Amino acid sequence: MEYIFEDFELFENEKKPLDKGNQFNDKLVYINSTLARQLHFSENEEKLFAMAISQLDFYDKNCNFSVEIRVKDVKEKLGLAEDNSLYTDLRKQYRNLKKKTTVDFDLGNEEHDWIIGDLIRTVRSNKRKGSIIVTFEEELKPALQYCKIAFTRIPLDDTLSYKSRYAIILQRYLTSLYRTGKENAQIQWFDFTTEQLKTIFGLTKDDYVKKDGKFDRWNFEKKTLQIACDEINSKSACMRIVEWEKERARGVIYYRIAVMIATKIKKEPPVIDTDIEEEQLSLF
DNA sequence: CATCGGCATCTTGAACATGT
């Protein structure tokens, strides 16, 4: 599975804003998984990145790939303490974040074979103004556009409320697959092989493999999928994992995940009972 | 009897907090 850039042109020529509508296709998912494999953020880094990229506007003609972030707002959203170490802590976190935004893609076009770079070029602080300026790498615009879609089509508050990064990743991925229909919040099923799920979660082949070479499925489920589903169900404003199950077909074990996403959110999203009725869905 | 999946518990290391 290699990264393909051929559809980047499509996005360049796309007229409507990338973060409106539901323009996802298989290629997005394809690239998404490549990015997922390369971007391994901790929870806080996921949040800082999502906040930064949510401010990026590709349709601003004067877009200079810089976003100004109010430290006051970051502090509030992440629940950081107001003390002298605030800027020191943020400095450290942004430093780590920048390091982890290194991407390495095969281009395979006539001009270039591949490209290596950091999605974030610089991070500057202006303590007097109380802001931090994040500058993204202009040369990686296509990758940033995919990130923009993937990271900001889900409510920022969902991302910010999760403790497990697997919840953030799973919601992002399921959202990219989910087709919004006329009916609000229909249940849709998605199948993943174990290998696909590991890729989505940014795990390597060797993760959750016992010393004897056997895959540690129980721990894998409990520590990634189960935690992610539980967090989404208890905290997300718009997504519910109705259920997930294992299925064996031709020796390969599939995970089938039933998900529903509300596009119109009423005041309080209902809690999902174990056996949910069709009528209840329309309320959601 | 051997293998495998299910499970509880132990270990470790990264992230976070605290003190200097």
Add this chain to the structure above:
DNA sequence: ACATGTTCAAGATGCCGATG
């Protein structure tokens, strides 16, 4: 800003019972 202590999630280990 750095060093040190603390916490907790991720991963490892190994037992147990079911299955064939």
